[in-house]
Amino acid sequence: xxxxxxxxxxxxxxxxxxxxxxxxxxxxxxxxxxxxxxxxxxxxxxxxxxxxxxxxxxxxxxxxxxxxxxxxxxxxxxxxxxxxxxxxxxxxxxxxxxxxxxxxxxxxxxxx
Amino acid sequence: xxxxxxxxxxxxxxxxxxxxxxxxxxxxxxxxxxxxxxxxxxxxxxxxxxxxxxxxxxxxxxxxxxxxxxxxxxxxxxxxxxxxxxxxxxxxxxxxxxxxxxxxxxxxxxxx
Numbered sequence: 001x002x003x004x005x006x007x008x009x010x011x012x013x014x015x016x017x018x019x020x021x022x023x024x025x026x027x028x029x030x031x032x033x034x035x036x037x038x039x040x041x042x043x044x045x046x047x048x049x050x051x052x053x054x055x056x057x058x059x060x061x062x063x064x065x066x067x068x069x070x071x072x073x074x075x076x077x078x079x080x081x082x083x084x085x086x087x088x089x090x091x092x093x094x095x096x097x098x099x100x101x102x103x104x105x106x107x108x109x110x111x112x
Numbered sequence: 113x114x115x116x117x118x119x120x121x122x123x124x125x126x127x128x129x130x131x132x133x134x135x136x137x138x139x140x141x142x143x144x145x146x147x148x149x150x151x152x153x154x155x156x157x158x159x160x161x162x163x164x165x166x167x168x169x170x171x172x173x174x175x176x177x178x179x180x181x182x183x184x185x186x187x188x189x190x191x192x193x194x195x196x197x198x199x200x201x202x203x204x205x206x207x208x209x210x211x212x213x214x215x216x217x218x219x220x221x222x223x224x
Contacts, residue, residue, distance in 0.1 A: 004155075031210065042116075042201050042214030043156065056209060091155050093212075100146055101203075101212050103155035 002026060004104035006092050012110045013082055020078045021107045025094030032075050033101060034067055035091040036060070043091055049075060050097075082111045115139045116204050118215035126223050131189040133218050135202030138183060143207035147176060147187045150199045150217070159200075160187070192222045 005024045013019050025032045030051050035043035046065070047057045051072040064082075069075040079086055089108050093101040117136045125131045133147075143164045148156035162169040162176045162185070169176050175188045189196055202215040 006155075033212065035214075040216070042118075042203075042216045045211050045213065048211065050210075056211065093155075097210075100158045100161055102158055103148075106153075106155045108153070 004092055004094055004102055006090075006104040006107050008107060009105060010108045010110075012112065014112050015084060016081055018078065018080045019082060019109065020076055021090055021092075021109075023075045023077070023092030023094075023104060025074070025092070026102060027073075029094035029096055029102075030072070031095045031097065031101075032069055033093040033095070034075070034077050035093065035103075037089045037091055037106075038087075046077075079109075082109075084111050087111045113138075114216075115142075116202055116213050116215040118202055118218050120218050121216070122219040122221070124221045124223060125192045127194055128191045131187075131192045131196065131220055131222065133187040133189075133200050133202075133220065135185050135187075135215055136183060137185075137204050139204070139206065139213075140183075141207050142204035142213075144205040145176070145178060145185050146203045146205070146212070147174075148201045148203060148214075149196075150201060156201055189220075192220075194222045194224050196220060197222050 007022045033048040034046040037043045049069040064080045067077045089106045091106045093103045095101040146161040147159045150156045160174045178185045199217045203212045
């Protein structure tokens with residue numbers, strides 16, 4: 001399968017714990033995006049990378065959130081000191097410089 | 113500020129008939145428009161796209177129409193099939209930032 005993959009698919013954690021998600025994009029795609037989706041809403045932009053450079057972060061992304069793409073391939077999204085409001089589906093997508101973004105299956109985070 | 117709007121949260125259509133999903137946008141910097149289909153607990157799946165320099169793009173049963181003067185696009189599915197039942201998201205790409213901005217989705221139900 002050469003699509004976008006995300007790990008884990010589901011994560012249940014207690015409030016205050018740190019969590020980290022991984023995204024592996026389509027191999028030739030140089031752009032990588034992170035989105036968050038809650039029930040009844042469309043995906044909301046969080047941040048994106050071109051190769052290893054993080055080009056933009058949404059105001060939605062508090063200081064507790066950090067994302068990296070160290071070698072311009074896979075990316076990680078870390079949430080520190082999780083809160084119940086962080087519960088959502090976290091989506092990763094990748095694209096070429098022009099063209100469509102292709103999404104992974106998402107990581108469902110539940111913060112208890 | 114909702115830059116991409118899908119004003120119909122739901123739509124029901126009989127099998128074999130045409131489904132028309134609508135989307136409005138406000139940002140003149142959008143240069144590329146996309147439709148995604150989403151099933152529960154999965155990431156969005158790319159369906160069809162259109163560049164801002166075109167007014168129509170067709171792919172099998174799916175056709176997207178773009179009216180730039182009205183800042184409106186629509187997705188036509190004909191004939192509709194029960195397997196088309198899903199949530200459909202309209203998205204637009206900002207030509208300056210390359211972010212994809214999503215609408216809130218329309219839930220399509222195709223009745224057999």
